[in-house]
Amino acid sequence: MKRVLVVEDQRDLASLLAHNLRHEGLDVRTVEDGRDALPTVRSWHPDLVILDLMLPGMDGFEILRGIRGDGGDLPVLILSARGEEQDKIRGFRLDADQYVTKPFSLVELLERVHALLRRSGRTPTDARQGTLSFGDVIVDPGARTVTRAGDTIQLSPKAFDLLLSLVRREGRVASRMELLREVWGYGPLVLSRTVDSHIAELRRRLETDPANPRHIVTVFKVGYRFER
DSSP: OOEEEEEOSOHHHHHHHHHHHHHTTOEEEEEOSGGGHHHHHHHHOOSEEEEOSSOSSSOHHHHHHHHHHTOSOOOEEEEESOOOHHHHHHHHHTTOSEEEESSOOHHHHHHHHHHHHHHHTOOOHHHHHSOEEETTEEEETTTTEEEETTEEOOOOHHHHHHHHHHHHTTTOOOOHHHHIIIIIOSOOOOOHHHHHHHHHHHHHHHOSSTTSOSSEEEETTTEEEEOO
């Protein structure tokens, strides 16, 4: 059973979230005081944290910073009445996975929760089995490349993710709704400058010449790629 920690000081809302998450088959704990959040994360080891920002004792940003400082990739969904752009940018710069503003749709929130839990439960394919092949097609998940009979095939990012989703199932059927949830998800649109700021930081820290990176390179009209 997946574990979800709800960090929320409004008792009625925390109770509502806990009730509905348990109805979805999840194990749920709630924390009201921000100072109790990190100790609970470290002792209980949840699979997902739903985190308010305005909390007594310690605010949500400090909790998120502590979670990321512990390492790992624990999914964190911020659920807050603070909907200003600067708050969202700050949350994403601290590596929040989702940012949902109050008031919110409970149905949509539950879908976001399930999408995050599905992603967090996977072992990266490239770490598990390297390249994938079928017929004369070779897929490299790490490099996000596809070749057919030795020729490179250009796919859009979502098309590539869809291909991986299907190949990884090894013959098991996926419904349209499963593919929609898994590939397209229900996450918010992360501002491009938030992504760019993370890339700039990595280049500053890892590249000999950040202005002419060799390892964290830009893929034109797609995004970024790591090269050994």
